Amino acid sequence: MKFGLLFALGAVLALGVALPALAAGPETPAIDGRHLGLSWILPFVGILLSIAIMPLAAPRFWHHHFGKVSAGWAALVVVPFAALYGVPTALYEITHLLLLDYIPFIVLLTTLFTVTGGIHIRGNLYGSPSMNTSLLAIGTVLAGWMGTTGASMLLIRPMIRANDDRRHKIHVFVFFIFLVSNIGGALTPLGDPPLFLGFLKGVSFFWTTEHLFSEMLLCAVVLLTLFYGIDSYWYRKEGRKKPDPTPESPIRIEGGVNIILLAIVVGIVLASGTWNPGVHFTVYHVPLELQHVLRDLALVAVIGLSLKLTPRKTRTDNAFTWGPMAEVAKLFAGIFVTIAPALAILRAGSDGALAPLVSLVTGPDGQPLNVWYFWLTGILSSFLDNAPTYLVFFNLAGGDPHLLMGALASTLAAISCGAVFMGANTYIGNAPNFMVKAVVEEAGIRMPSFFGYMAWSSAILLPLFVVLTFIFF
Numbered sequence: 001m002k003f004g005l006l007f008a009l010g011a012v013l014a015l016g017v018a019l020p021a022l023a024a025g026p027e028t029p030a031i032d033g034r035h036l037g038l039s040w041i042l043p044f045v046g047i048l049l050s051i052a053i054m055p056l057a058a059p060r061f062w063h064h065h066f067g068k069v070s071a072g073w074a075a076l077v078v079v080p081f082a083a084l085y086g087v088p089t090a091l092y093e094i095t096h097l098l099l100l101d102y103i104p105f106i107v108l109l110t111t112l113f114t115v116t117g118g119i120h121i122r123g124n125l126y127g128s129p130s131m132n133t134s135l136l137a138i139g140t141v142l143a144g145w146m147g148t149t150g151a152s153m154l155l156i157r158p159m160i161r162a163n164d165d166r167r168h169k170i171h172v173f174v175f176f177i178f179l180v181s182n183i184g185g186a187l188t189p190l191g192d193p194p195l196f197l198g199f200l201k202g203v204s205f206f207w208t209t210e211h212l213f214s215e216m217l218l219c220a221v222v223l224l225t226l227f228y229g230i231d232s233y234w235y236r237k238e239g240r241k242k243p244d245p246t247p248e249s250p251i252r253i254e255g256g257v258n259i260i261l262l263a264i265v266v267g268i269v270l271a272s273g274t275w276n277p278g279v280h281f282t283v284y285h286v287p288l289e290l291q292h293v294l295r296d297l298a299l300v301a302v303i304g305l306s307l308k309l310t311p312r313k314t315r316t317d318n319a320f321t322w323g324p325m326a327e328v329a330k331l332f333a334g335i336f337v338t339i340a341p342a343l344a345i346l347r348a349g350s351d352g353a354l355a356p357l358v359s360l361v362t363g364p365d366g367q368p369l370n371v372w373y374f375w376l377t378g379i380l381s382s383f384l385d386n387a388p389t390y391l392v393f394f395n396l397a398g399g400d401p402h403l404l405m406g407a408l409a410s411t412l413a414a415i416s417c418g419a420v421f422m423g424a425n426t427y428i429g430n431a432p433n434f435m436v437k438a439v440v441e442e443a444g445i446r447m448p449s450f451f452g453y454m455a456w457s458s459a460i461l462l463p464l465f466v467v468l469t470f471i472f473f
Contacts, residue, residue: 033348070334116150144187194390202401378422
């Protein structure tokens with residue numbers, strides 16, 4: 001399975017290098033969003049609702065057929081569109097999404113997933129309030145550099161072992177999702193998929209570090225302080241605990257070569273955003289820049305090195321499997337295809353079918369209303385996936401990275417914070433949320449239900465986001 005996935009990624013990237021000119025003509029056959037009605041958005045809504053509802057309503061069916069469901073929703077866009085507007089236009093849009101958005105997105109996620117899956121923290125920690133708070137703080141910082149998925153998968157099992165003798169511990173994993181799986185991802189484009197998509201659209205690597213740091217720090221400090229108070233209360237209430245069932249053993253890190261590879265990943269992504277040799281070529285009207293192609297090829301090479309250099313036992317002890325990554329790849333393939341009409345409509349602005357939404361986030365003077373950008377991006381990111389939601393509002397704000405990093409920096413910050421932070425509101429807001437829930441339940445710990453988790457997030461996160469609005473937006 002691992003070599004098949006690696007081969008597939010390399011083959012698709014090699015195709016982009018080997019076919020420098022498949023252009024069909026002088027005109028780019030792109031979608032004209034002015035001619036698309038809202039019915040074209042229904043498959044996009046359908047696939048996101050499927051992701052939200054079916055794992056809970058029909059878990060057995062979803063587990064075996066989520067790839068078919070994703071392909072079915074994508075077909076409801078591709079087939080009618082090709083029939084009505086022509087195969088060249090449909091082919092161009094798919095090629096554009098595949099080469100410029102989907103492949104770089106999946107390659108980075110796969111790289112971080114593979115590298116962090118080769119790092120195993122062995123040993124037992126004692127789950128006192130100070131230790132738990134320290135682990136959450138460390139995870140929050142790591143999430144910005146190894147991704148929320150990588151940091152979550154690296155630390156969730158040590159967190160489980162540290163608290164295996166605690167009677168009241170659900171709150172530990174709820175706050176873990178808040179901080180490590182979401183809030184901490186705001187530091188860099190490596191932290192959370194929405195920010196990496198922004199990086200692919202031209203947002204500079206350290207823009208998020210500079211412009212989202214204060215917002216992230218406020219959320220992290222408030223949540224860590226609140227967690228320490230709650231955890232201390234339950235710790236005292238438990239009184240004398242039974243002996244720790246996990247044998248005492250020293251803390252050590254295995255698979256250290258992956259830490260070096262993780263630093264290489266950061267360097268590769270950073271270099272692709274700063275080095276511009278001015279070399280580009282086209283694949284069916286889609287312009288590909290040399291530095292981006294080399295970035296993805298280098299990341300695939302890092303995947304191969306990690307698999308080669310990491311002892312098999314290390315990954316086995318981490319319970320590393322390709323299942324979560326395969327699920328993300330299949331679902332996001334459908335998401336990226338079905339989102340194409342929505343993005344085209346948004347590009348049409350006030351001439352498109354989503355003109356009311358454009359007017360809602362735009363003031364009478366034509367300036368963006370950052371409060372609405374923050375809350376609308378956030379609300380949709382809570383129930384849909386935050387990566388495509390970010391793309392929707394990025395395009396709604398004009399889609400010009402230079403303008404959004406400059407005169408409209410506060411607008412881009414509002415969109416980014418809404419997508420990253422409010423992905424923590426539900427289990428389905430961000431991929432690591434469900435992954436953490438699954439790992440914790442696999443360890444025999446009962447997590448809150450879908451709406452039970454929302455009760456936690458509504459009571460804790462929503463007031464915090466209101467405060468964030470008044471201070472920053």
